[in-house]
Amino acid sequence: MAARPAVAGPAAGAPRPAGGIRFDEVSVAYGGTTVLDRLDLTVEPGEVVALLGPSGSGKTTALRAVAGFVRPAAGRVLIGGEDVTDLPPHRRGIGMVVQSYALFPHLRVEQNVAFGLKAQKAPRREIPGRVAEALEMTGMAGYARRYPRELSGGQQQRVAIARALAIRPRVLLLDEPLSALDAQLRSGMLAELARLHRELPDVSILYVTHDQIEALTLADRIAVMDKARLRDVGTPQELYRRPRTEFTASFVGNANLLPVTVTDGGARLDGTELTLDTGDALPGAAATLCLRPHLVGLGEGPNTLRGRITEVQWRGATHRLYVDVGGHRVMADVRELREAPAPDEPVALHFAPEDGVLLAAGVSDG
Ligand code: ADP
Numbered sequence: 001m002a003a004r005p006a007v008a009g010p011a012a013g014a015p016r017p018a019g020g021i022r023f024d025e026v027s028v029a030y031g032g033t034t035v036l037d038r039l040d041l042t043v044e045p046g047e048v049v050a051l052l053g054p055s056g057s058g059k060t061t062a063l064r065a066v067a068g069f070v071r072p073a074a075g076r077v078l079i080g081g082e083d084v085t086d087l088p089p090h091r092r093g094i095g096m097v098v099q100s101y102a103l104f105p106h107l108r109v110e111q112n113v114a115f116g117l118k119a120q121k122a123p124r125r126e127i128p129g130r131v132a133e134a135l136e137m138t139g140m141a142g143y144a145r146r147y148p149r150e151l152s153g154g155q156q157q158r159v160a161i162a163r164a165l166a167i168r169p170r171v172l173l174l175d176e177p178l179s180a181l182d183a184q185l186r187s188g189m190l191a192e193l194a195r196l197h198r199e200l201p202d203v204s205i206l207y208v209t210h211d212q213i214e215a216l217t218l219a220d221r222i223a224v225m226d227k228a229r230l231r232d233v234g235t236p237q238e239l240y241r242r243p244r245t246e247f248t249a250s251f252v253g254n255a256n257l258l259p260v261t262v263t264d265g266g267a268r269l270d271g272t273e274l275t276l277d278t279g280d281a282l283p284g285a286a287a288t289l290c291l292r293p294h295l296v297g298l299g300e301g302p303n304t305l306r307g308r309i310t311e312v313q314w315r316g317a318t319h320r321l322y323v324d325v326g327g328h329r330v331m332a333d334v335r336e337l338r339e340a341p342a343p344d345e346p347v348a349l350h351f352a353p354e355d356g357v358l359l360a361a362g363v364s365d366g
Helices: 059-067 109-119 124-137 153-166 183-199 212-218 236-241 246-251
Strands: 021-030 033-043 048-052 074-079 094-098 171-175 204-209 221-226 229-234 256-262 266-269 272-275 286-291 303-314 318-325 328-335 346-351 356-360
Touching: 021 059, 033 059, 033 074, 033 204, 033 229, 048 059, 048 212, 059 074, 059 094, 059 171, 059 204, 094 153, 109 124, 109 153, 124 153, 153 183, 183 212, 204 212, 212 236, 221 236, 221 246, 229 236, 229 246, 246 256, 246 286, 246 356, 256 328, 256 356, 266 286, 266 356, 272 303, 303 328, 318 346
Parallel strands: 048 204, 048 221, 094 171, 171 204
Antiparallel strands: 021 033, 021 074, 221 229, 256 266, 256 286, 266 272, 286 356, 303 318, 303 346, 318 328
């Protein structure tokens, strides 16, 4: 995690070139271990892209390659079309916010926010106005004279965001910016970040998170990372409705993943024939059927799966049923169930043909 604030950019007052980030086959290795493997990804000007993946998948490394804190072993990083691979961090025009806020404890809020402007040698007379503007944007105008220790965690993070915005960056890098906050503050800050983005429509945002809700809420597109590789990229809706890999299916939302054989008009799960859109899958091929639990209903239907209840969890708005279907565990999230079935009871489950997604076997291995 970067301990120092990366706030610097083109000379203050100069016209800001368009943003946009491009990873051109970027690889990063530490001591011979590749932690980022040929990342190819573009963030358009004004776009929010979330890098989503489990811990250790290479997300922060990708972000730090944009910031200039790690040097790629191969490939190029471009910002606004310009190759910045060899530029030092303070010449890249980026603002960065990290999980730990990284505010200077001995500086007042206004001095913290002014820090990057001074580092990039903004004209002195411009600094107070730019600091006030950034604090205004983040709702911290009334706290300019305080020290970080006099602020809550959420307020400190707002100051960190104000500091990143003060330099009017063309690219904003956010590394798990909400993970130090409690759940309620997090959802408030998520709305705030969405608002800030609307106010800064030209700024490209790269947002690192392991939290799918943050990614689904905020991102125009999500790039799913696993084990140093980009596994999938698409809009939140695309990845949720039509995941391409088992990894994406289970990391973005919940998924039932069932081993099936492709048939002419669908798939076969053990002895059960199912009707599905098979796309370009070839009959006879092994595949994985992805079913979202909330799209599985109780009772018979067009595609019926028979099994026995193993567990029922009440989740307020839904019941989560766990059903053993011929040795496969199937989850169904059922609404408005007056009487929940008891464990061991035989049940029928069904799903609509358009709600089953076939994933080619082996795609998850990249
Ligand atoms: P993520 O952000 O997805 O959690 P990171 O990009 O931080 O993942 O890390 C990816 C891999 O690189 C991890 O295995 C991590 O231990 C390793 N790594 C990160 N930074 C360093 C470093 N400075 N030196 C050695 N290994 C590192």
